[in-house]
Amino acid sequence: MQMYMQEVGALTMRWVKRLSRERFSMLFTLAQPMVFWLIFFGNLFQRTANTEVTQAPSYIAFLAAGVVVMTILNNGLAGGTDLLFDKENGFLERMMSTPISRTSVVISRFLFVMTITSGQVLVILGVAYLYGVHPVTGIGGVAVIILIGLLFGVGLTAISMALAFSVKSHGDFFSMLGFLSLPMIFLSTALVPLSAMPGWMAFFAQLNPMTWAIDAVRPLILTGWAAALPKIGIVVIVMVVFDSVCLYGAARAFRRTLG
Amino acid sequence: MSSPFAIEVERLSKTYEGKVTAVEDVSFQVAAGEVFGLLGPNGAGKTTTLRVLITVLRPTGGVARVLGLDVVERATEVRQAIGYVPQERAIDRFLTGREHLQLLASLYHIPKDQAPARIEAVLKLVNLEHKADEVARNYSGGMKRKLDIACGLIPDPKVLFMDEPTLGLDVESRLKIWEHIRQLKARGITILITTNYLDEADQLCDRIAIIDGGRVKAIGSPNELKSGLGGDIVTLTLAAGDLDKVEGLAQAVKGQAGVKAVSTKQHVLDIRVASPEAALPAILSAVTARGCRLEFVDYHRPRLDDVFLAHTGRRIKDE
Numbered sequence: 398m399q400m401y402m403q404e405v406g407a408l409t410m411r412w413v414k415r416l417s418r419e420r421f422s423m424l425f426t427l428a429q430p431m432v433f434w435l436i437f438f439g440n441l442f443q444r445t446a447n448t449e450v451t452q453a454p455s456y457i458a459f460l461a462a463g464v465v466v467m468t469i470l471n472n473g474l475a476g477g478t479d480l481l482f483d484k485e486n487g488f489l490e491r492m493m494s495t496p497i498s499r500t501s502v503v504i505s506r507f508l509f510v511m512t513i514t515s516g517q518v519l520v521i522l523g524v525a526y527l528y529g530v531h532p533v534t535g536i537g538g539v540a541v542i543i544l545i546g547l548l549f550g551v552g553l554t555a556i557s558m559a560l561a562f563s564v565k566s567h568g569d570f571f572s573m574l575g576f577l578s579l580p581m582i583f584l585s586t587a588l589v590p591l592s593a594m595p596g597w598m599a600f601f602a603q604l605n606p607m608t609w610a611i612d613a614v615r616p617l618i619l620t621g622w623a624a625a626l627p628k629i630g631i632v633v634i635v636m637v638v639f640d641s642v643c644l645y646g647a648a649r650a651f652r653r654t655l656g
Numbered sequence: 657m658s659s660p661f662a663i664e665v666e667r668l669s670k671t672y673e674g675k676v677t678a679v680e681d682v683s684f685q686v687a688a689g690e691v692f693g694l695l696g697p698n699g700a701g702k703t704t705t706l707r708v709l710i711t712v713l714r715p716t717g718g719v720a721r722v723l724g725l726d727v728v729e730r731a732t733e734v735r736q737a738i739g740y741v742p743q744e745r746a747i748d749r750f751l752t753g754r755e756h757l758q759l760l761a762s763l764y765h766i767p768k769d770q771a772p773a774r775i776e777a778v779l780k781l782v783n784l785e786h787k788a789d790e791v792a793r794n795y796s797g798g799m800k801r802k803l804d805i806a807c808g809l810i811p812d813p814k815v816l817f818m819d820e821p822t823l824g825l826d827v828e829s830r831l832k833i834w835e836h837i838r839q840l841k842a843r844g845i846t847i848l849i850t851t852n853y854l855d856e857a858d859q860l861c862d863r864i865a866i867i868d869g870g871r872v873k874a875i876g877s878p879n880e881l882k883s884g885l886g887g888d889i890v891t892l893t894l895a896a897g898d899l900d901k902v903e904g905l906a907q908a909v910k911g912q913a914g915v916k917a918v919s920t921k922q923h924v925l926d927i928r929v930a931s932p933e934a935a936l937p938a939i940l941s942a943v944t945a946r947g948c949r950l951e952f953v954d955y956h957r958p959r960l961d962d963v964f965l966a967h968t969g970r971r972i973k974d975e
Contacts, residue, residue: 400765407762411751418750418791487744491807494710495763496735656712656731 463587473553739813798829
């Protein structure tokens with residue numbers, strides 16, 4: 398156990414060190430686009446969005462939950478990227494030739510991605526706060542939002558890592574991510590509520606786990622615990638199923654690459 | 657446990673996804689303290705063999721043992737005892753050299769209080785102390801290779817595996833890396849390298865296995881393999897107009913004293929001679945007697961590329 402802590406700790410610290418030396422690319426590729434969604438998209442549609450339809454005091458208030466979950470989505474889907482490079486330059490093989498547990502590398506990546514995601518969710522909520530979006534459920538609600546983010550993030554990161562281990566080239570990896578990311582956003586309740594969608598889009602949105610995450614996060618920000626609790630109950634079930642499917646699917650790729 | 661061999665490979669084979677056979681029926685042994693080379697062109701199966709030995713690839717047939725430990729059954733113990741220097745520059749360009757070694761020390765579970773001394777020792781061994789705290793993106797190719805080797809030495813391995821240790825390096829860096837490998841051998845480490853450089857196999861390795869098409873074609877020390885070819889080589893190239901005289905000349909040369917074998921290819925005669933002093937004058941008088949015009953004469957002791965050619969039917973650089 399002590400050995401396991403030592404190796405996972407060292408591997409996680411490696412991700413942290415990399416990040417600290419890549420601050421700019423990190424800022425530009427991960428945090429910023431999401432903040433832009435909130436600021437630009439939110440303000441652009443502030444006047445056109447019908448508050449009767451969104452059932453929110455402002456469009457930015459409505460959008461906040463969507464952007465929080467989009468952040469989780471993008472972080473999760475990009476979570477395997479560093480492992481992709483490790484696989485390509487042989488670093489992964491070097492690590493796997495050492496006497497570490499076969500799970501350590503993957504676990505270190507989960508720990509790191511989850512930590513970063515939580516931090517970014519706080520940034521988004523902070524920016525929303527500046528626009529007057531104050532989560533009505535307070536600190537407790539923010540904590541629950543982060544927990545929902547972790548639940549959703551595990552499955553997404555698992556998909557991303559499995560993809561990183563399976564693709565033939567990193568071009569494939571990034572085009573598949575790009576292919577997944579936008580439909581996931583548009584076919585969810587991130588930008589508009591289900592009631593405002595064309596029927597066929599609403600149908601797909603209801604199959605999207607992202608919708609369930611947003612539907613739990615949104616009342617935590619806008620309405621209150623009474624409205625949120627049933628949604629939280631549902632999202633926990635949805636995410637347990639989602640994560641199980643993702644981890645089960647990813648396990649094969651993990652075993653093939655990590656032994 | 658008390659095997660005299662550091663590495664034993666018996667009838668190893670590896671087939672990918674039931675289709676491509678990368679390695680077939682490969683067997684060899686490496687004695688403790690040896691530098692052993694797997695020599696072959698790209699795609700010959702060297703790296704596949706090595707990846708099985710470092711436990712990251714499961715064989716589909718046969719057995720491999722390192723220090724008497726089966727690489728599949730007792731993988732963790734094998735990993736603890738070996739060092740690995742990959743073919744790619746497996747370097748994280750955002751980390752410093754020292755940070756690489758600190759990471760590796762943790763992955764080998766070296767206690768925190770012992771790690772710094774170990775890291776210092778390894779840095780010193782590869783002469784990288786002065787650059788240890790610079791991020792690896794600023795390293796030259798040779799320095800990256802040194803860091804690679806330093807990483808492989810962190811576990812204080814009894815057996816070190818190096819995949820193409822000097823691939824893509826300039827001449828000066830190559831010689832330095834060879835020097836390091838010789839130092840490691842002097843410290844009693846068993847070293848297995850893969851290489852497609854003939855001079856590297858020749859000068860660095862105690863013994864080599866020539867691998868081509870996933871199979872071992874020959875095993876021995878470079879000198880054994882060369883003398884196994886049966887003597888020195890005289891190559892006569894006749895003028896283009898004398899193509900019709902080649903066979904006659906070959907017959908005439910065959911009977912001469914000191915000549916062991918003759919083979920022809922277009923207007924070239926390849927003559928194996930046991931004693932050049934006796935054979936050379938006889939060969940040349942046969943040439944004169946038959947009125948052949950020589951375009952080119954070459955005499956050399958067998959080189960490793962002759963060995964490679966003899967066992968695989970092609971030169972290592974023909975691809």
